[in-house]
Amino acid sequence: MRRKLLFGERMLLGDGTEPFNAVIPFRLRGTFKEEDIQYALSRLQDKHPWLRALIHHDENNIPWFEVLENHLPIPIRIVPRKGEDDWQEESRKEWQTLFRYGEQPLLRFIWIKGEEVSDMLFSFHHCLCDGGSAVAFLYEFLTILDHPSAEIGVENPILGIHDVVPEAILTSRSQKLKAKVIGRVAATAIKCIPVGKKAVERQNDYLIHWKFDKEISKELISYCKSQEVTVNTFLSVVLLQAFKKVRGASAFNKVSCPVDIRRFAPQIKKDHIFAFGLMIVVSSDDKMSFSDNLWMTQESVERKTSKLNPYITMMVMESAHDALKNFTKLLKHGKSSNDCMFSNLGRIEIPHQYKEFTLETIFSPSVIGPLGNTTTMVTSTFNGEMDFSFVGSEGYLPYSEALAIRDEVIQTVKEQLDPISVL
Template sequence: MAKECLYGDGKSPFNIVIPFKIKGEIKEDDLRFALFRIQKKHPWLTAAIRIDEDKRPWFVTNLTEDFKIPVRMVNRVDDNHWAQESISEWKTVFDATNAPLCRMVWIKGKEVSEFLMVYHHCLCDGTAALSILTELLQLLDEPDTDIGREIPIMGVEDVIPEKVLNSYRNRTKNGLIGKIATLALWIIPIKKVAVERKNDFMINWKLGQDFTKQIIQFCKANQFTVNTLLSAAVLTAFKEVRKEKAFNKISLPVDIRNFNPIIKKDHIFAFGLMIVLSLLPEKDFLENAKALQKYVNDKSSKLNPYSLMMMMEACHPALKNFTNFLKYGKSSNDCMFSNLGKIDIPYQYQNFQVETIFSPSVMGPLGNTTTMIASTYRNQMDFTFVASEGYVPFVEAEAIIRKGNRYS
């Protein structure tokens, strides 16, 4: 159901953009060959969407020679050109019935170029996208590199152990919970008027290497993760800037691979596990960070990915209602915050250098678009803040960033 929800009706874009900058000469033929090799490894990169008689979307592979990842080339204007092209790519719908759910934009300059790898979110998550980026860079540098071959995930039977999946107790319990959730989605009244999003925008910034190092050391000394510190900073910044408009809630995506070893980093996969965090008003910043860490640890220890996946499967009849709930329901959180952590991709290759990897951006049609994504590459934390003026005005976003940097 997660993939179907992200795909929606196929008429609205829900795109992830992975930008990176390369210094050095890249040949167009080498890029196209690298993309060809990546498609050979990952069958779902050769897949289009087909709708069955029950109006459910399915991945269907297309192995014809002309079913290639498209490359759009533009002449580089300046250092900010990649951000403009990213926003353009948010709005560009994938022709999912006739083309792959992945495309490439090459912002070509004389000495440096930026590249955007764009995916429909129903295809993969950030972890898979970065894994594919790793393979792309390897192949650009050495076209004969063996990147292996993915055995694709075809259904729940491939990611849930047979013993768990066939357990009568598990099937009954999770099926019942799924049906209750389905019923709730049917009876919850929802207004059919979405919030006017107005202009979508993006702000990207980096922290220096010394500051990044200090943050990591501070977190280790206080026994909480960088992710927890940043979460506390984001919540505090929203509260100080938006005041009574703040919800004191952020959603943290949790990589299901951390709980399900069957799903590998290079598996093309997307499944939404979320933890919601809030500050405790009676505690100061440092105490809140420690309290959030305890909450995350407790919550994570109780997460059961197999049950969640089985419940989602049982909710298929309520897909349309769930999508409407997300799209038209009243917003109840400040933003989604995702920290991809350290990106383990080399800087120096034989034929080029990867100057930077920007944190991804994502924009979709389902409700509040406000998202902050962090990552660390070459010992520098990088942040991308994405929102729509109808949810968070641009001037408030800038103030939130200033406040957040003060706490991080």
Template sequence: MKRQQNYWKHLHRKHMNRQLLFLERILYGDGVTPFNIVFVVKIAGTISHENLRNALTKIQAKHPLLRSGIKTDDKKMPHFFINDKAPEIPIRIIERRHNDDWIEASKDAWANVFDTQNGPMMSITWVRSPGTSELLMSLHHCMCDGGAAMLLIREILDLLDNPEKEIGRHTAFTTIQDIVPPQILHGRKQLFKAAVNGAVVRLALSAAATFISPGKTVKFDRKADYLISWKFSKADSSALFKACSAAGVTVNTALCVAFLSAFREVRGVAAHNKVTCPVDIRKFVENIRKDTMFSFGLALTLSMEKDPSMSFWEKTRLLQKKVTDKMAGMNPYDFLMTLENAHSTVHKMRKVLTYGKVGNDLMFSNLGKLDIPCHFNTFDIETIYSPSVIGPFANPTTIITSTFDNQIDFTFISNDGLLPYLDALSIKDSAITLLQHETAPITETVLS
């Protein structure tokens, strides 16, 4: 037990460098394989290169991770370190010719290999024309999740509009010591539980990895990755919000049922009836400040009822109960401390995720209503596209939604080798048709 406590004290010591957490190491991978998250904002108006450079300089000064690289120690453990000589965040400029130029630019950003040893692990692509621009912000997923990226976008937009604005500065990395309360972090009972659970995780990963042969796995052609983008009209968005409120369910749950139904309709027996949903860890851990970058959260794996006699809303309410029960049972501190006892098997986890059998249909994430105004003093935000992210894992299929200006936006990412592009289009159309049918008009059947 004493050895375990010494390990935690060493791990949590607050320095200008820190060891990557277990899930950060999963996202970091081998350091050269891209795993990037891309956000796109469409701006109506004129922005200047000078103001954009100023904005990037200020956010890089504020957030240590934007000045960081990753180096391994003599035990091959990767560490973030603040690189005082880190290059400035690069800006790539593309002349805007078509409304969908941002899609091809996003694909290029997926494939970009960051200099993870020196940083920065962020870049900007400016798709530029005199009156309209798309700003693409790309970051390595090992240091940033959706919530952190939206923070950065808001800071960039505020600084573009007001270059003199001060946004503060963080002087050190966020560590587990900052996140987990001391009575839990150093409690004998909690340490023992984390050690036991960590041993179980190590055994499970070792067993799972034993039966996986990377050489027998079909590797995807990354050129076959694709992105489908669409929006609900404001009327359809409003109808969905109202129907979910009437049924006592979240929009997130209703969309999960819609997409699982669409996968089953299009894919038939090839559908798994499983969706994985990330959960923002900030909802459970108040010590992760809203203006702090963090890269991962918790997760739910959900399945809907298959009974064909059940209505859409009956299935949605049942799934909502499952979500509520699972959320109530989540313990982020046990989760974090358990995984920090499993570092010796991180390579086995990557092996399972990259080459293992696909067991779910998709990853679904709903960022909800974005806290960004439509109008600034010097420009307007025409739209914000939901982010896209793709990595090396066996199932890259991801649908991400967000709501801006009372309109739901959808991004659908996958690879033609796993999910044919035409199937993805059919899944999209099936989900849209189902949701429109179930929400317009809203009748008493929603409440039955």
């Protein structure tokens, strides 16, 4: 089984010399055997073909996912658990560790082994899948680890754009023309945009982590419902305000928010291994109050989201493979124009208590790569607690400013929730 990488996957893959890795860490209370972990990982590979795949280039240097008959197991790296924050150090290590994608799967497993408590990490190349896919195979892994004979099904993998875009759209003469024209215009524009000769020096990468307890998390969700805005919108406005307060004139007043393509393309199932995403950008108005900004931003988000078209977007991108080099160069060498990428995975629907162990927490995934500004905040909610991973690089956002932004986010959230706690 094999398929060509799509445009977005090729962009994330790069030339193989720079990692673009994501990590999803979690904490288990219980005792485990390596052979049981390896078995659970092998069951994941049995279900998902692309977890068995390597990447090979053809004679035209086009990369392909290729599933070999005698596939290689997902590698396990075991380190002794010394403290509560070991998972952060191992996350940073995994960001920097290249995937030898022609020789090993695009997924690794790290076991920070303790006597009663273990932290575990899935590390994967971002061209393999997104955070939604990672949560899906995390759920399957835990299911098998607890109950080895459990049935998790078999994925019917996406083999190309034809498995996502309906045939009527994909073969439509007008839609094909539209995609080609937009693709050519975009490719020409990208070629004409001036970029620097050197990419920004990233310097040291860092991870800042925090949680809201169950009480604050519950109040935050209740507040958003009372204001008729989403948690995503609320946190975006909080983040924009924090960047403005800390960075002043250096803030861009722009936060990029990924939108799950599964909302618009039902062909892509929750458990599909897939990396393609959609994006909107949100901004706030300094002249408005916090509440007015919430409502204005919510309207803007709904308007922009309603205009998203995953099918034509994919068709445009697939028509522009020859512009990949220029597009990548623009992302790497162009000036940053947004403050941060903010991704909210929402409530993670994975059980907390299992027969053989307890899933104490899931830490929000982190991701970092070479395509421009690395500043990213990811949040998720598990077992009633909202968790935050804030990733960045000194060359884009100094660590001291990132800490100040974190403090502003926490303070602003608590200030907005205070009237509820008083009542």
